[in-house]
Amino acid sequence: MSDSIEDIEMRLLLEAIHLRYHYDFRHYAQASVRRRLRQAKKQLQFDTFSAMQEALLHDETMLSRILGYLTVQVSEMFRDPSFFLAIREKVVPHLRTYPSLKVWIAGCSGGEELHSYAILFREEGLEDRTIFYATDISPDALETAARGIYSLDRIAGFTENHRAAGGKTSLSDYYSTGYGGAVFDKTLRERVVFSDHSLVTDAVFAEMHLISCRNVLIYFDRTLQDRALGLFRDSLVRNGFLGLGAKESIRFSDHASSFSDFARTEKIYQRREP
Amino acid sequence: MNDAPERAIVIGASAGAIEALSVILPALPADFPAPILIVVHIPSDRSNFLSPLFAAKCQMSVREVEDKEPAERGIVYFAPSNYHLLVEEGGTLALSADEPVQHSRPSIDVLFESAAEAYGAGLVGVVLTGANEDGSSGAQAIASAHGTVIVEDPAGAYAETMPRAAIRKCPEAHVMALDAIAPFLLRELGRS
Numbered sequence A: 001m002s003d004s005i006e007d008i009e010m011r012l013l014l015e016a017i018h019l020r021y022h023y024d025f026r027h028y029a030q031a032s033v034r035r036r037l038r039q040a041k042k043q044l045q046f047d048t049f050s051a052m053q054e055a056l057l058h059d060e061t062m063l064s065r066i067l068g069y070l071t072v073q074v075s076e077m078f079r080d081p082s083f084f085l086a087i088r089e090k091v092v093p094h095l096r097t098y099p100s101l102k103v104w105i106a107g108c109s110g111g112e113e114l115h116s117y118a119i120l121f122r123e124e125g126l127e128d129r130t131i132f133y134a135t136d137i138s139p140d141a142l143e144t145a146a147r148g149i150y151s152l153d154r155i156a157g158f159t160e161n162h163r164a165a166g167g168k169t170s171l172s173d174y175y176s177t178g179y180g181g182a183v184f185d186k187t188l189r190e191r192v193v194f195s196d197h198s199l200v201t202d203a204v205f206a207e208m209h210l211i212s213c214r215n216v217l218i219y220f221d222r223t224l225q226d227r228a229l230g231l232f233r234d235s236l237v238r239n240g241f242l243g244l245g246a247k248e249s250i251r252f253s254d255h256a257s258s259f260s261d262f263a264r265t266e267k268i269y270q271r272r273e274p
Numbered sequence B: 001m002n003d004a005p006e007r008a009i010v011i012g013a014s015a016g017a018i019e020a021l022s023v024i025l026p027a028l029p030a031d032f033p034a035p036i037l038i039v040v041h042i043p044s045d046r047s048n049f050l051s052p053l054f055a056a057k058c059q060m061s062v063r064e065v066e067d068k069e070p071a072e073r074g075i076v077y078f079a080p081s082n083y084h085l086l087v088e089e090g091g092t093l094a095l096s097a098d099e100p101v102q103h104s105r106p107s108i109d110v111l112f113e114s115a116a117e118a119y120g121a122g123l124v125g126v127v128l129t130g131a132n133e134d135g136s137s138g139a140q141a142i143a144s145a146h147g148t149v150i151v152e153d154p155a156g157a158y159a160e161t162m163p164r165a166a167i168r169k170c171p172e173a174h175v176m177a178l179d180a181i182a183p184f185l186l187r188e189l190g191r192s
């Protein structure tokens, strides 16, 4: 099966994206990449992946369209409220002991997760001492994150999540309506550095107290997961915190021994003393 | 992973799922020679009650999937609510937070289609009761990959829409009453 013509074409396509544009999807979890490439082929109306590859090599505008399929931009504010409740109740007391904080939101998508942290840190009085790094490989996602505008029909869900995450204020304190959506206060983004950074190809860039990388590693195969977890280990201060998605775990990684469980059911880990 | 099972069972169920699965799963022995991967549509606020519920009634071990774990014989795996479950080549289980497919996450089609590619003729797909049409494209994919498809007889099903849709798209399916499914699986797997 892995030698079917379609499979060969898909591999060549990923190779072409890598050689031409330096985005490396070759070790993403295959089944899901295949599904999304087939969707792209169908919706962009190519007969074959080879035809798609030719278009992609010669026409730069194809890249962002195909990236839209290859990266999954599904997110929400305070996604899995119990995770953010654990950050608030268990992690924040530790963070308070530092005079200054660096927080990395890796794979920040359209900024829903970043805004959740910014609000939580403001509520807990930590915002002024914190620098947030919000990174992603998708230029569209980074742009959306930096704008902080979400469609109004998502706000009820965000509000409910915020409350369930132990919110001490009302979410409506942080946005006004306009531009056809909820525009989140730009002061929430004043202490944020947005940056293009790939967990697959880029390196450590600062020393962090908390890294939140949720629902990104599930798209990687184990080799890439290991690389990313190694990067997190090397980026964290001693006893720094790592938060993963609800269904992600470090259990199968070579780096499992570098972290200890901090809030096990919420997938919050702590960097062990080296 | 040379030791990865060459055969697997995938099951999809929606409305009436718990009752239907309660007829099939407890009838299978602890050493059932294949992994069983299951997608059930459940409201996301009632997540994660399925594996404890069935662990208590089954001889096979039952658990919720963790991302990138190998699918092993004798284990029943449930997809967590709000995530799609896919099978990678070589039998590794992978989760994804992609958009719902036809309003469902997890989606039966997504599981069946990826499992059909991973297991080919070694796969048995089972479509049970449900009030939507999820699983019918997946059943078709399993049949095209020379796997076996079983559909619960719509006449006796709690909700007939899903089995009917599957039979329509996959006419080669074996249609049978709920209580005939576990014996069929045992015979089918005994042969290999």
Ligand SMILES: C[S@@+](CC[C@H](N)C(=O)[O-])C[C@H]1O[C@@H](n2cnc3c(N)ncnc32)[C@H](O)[C@@H]1O
Residues within 6 Å of the ligand: A071, A072, A073, A074, A075, A076, A079, A106, A107, A108, A109, A110, A112, A113, A135, A136, A137, A138, A141, A197, A198, A199, A200, A201, A213, A214, A215, A216, A219, A245, B097
């Ligand atoms: C499903 S979203 C997760 C959004 C958010 N963290 C959450 O949990 O709601 C996955 C994000 O990972 C990003 N991503 C994919 N590959 C990446 C890589 N190699 N490095 C950094 N981010 C990546 C995608 O662009 C997308 O924004």
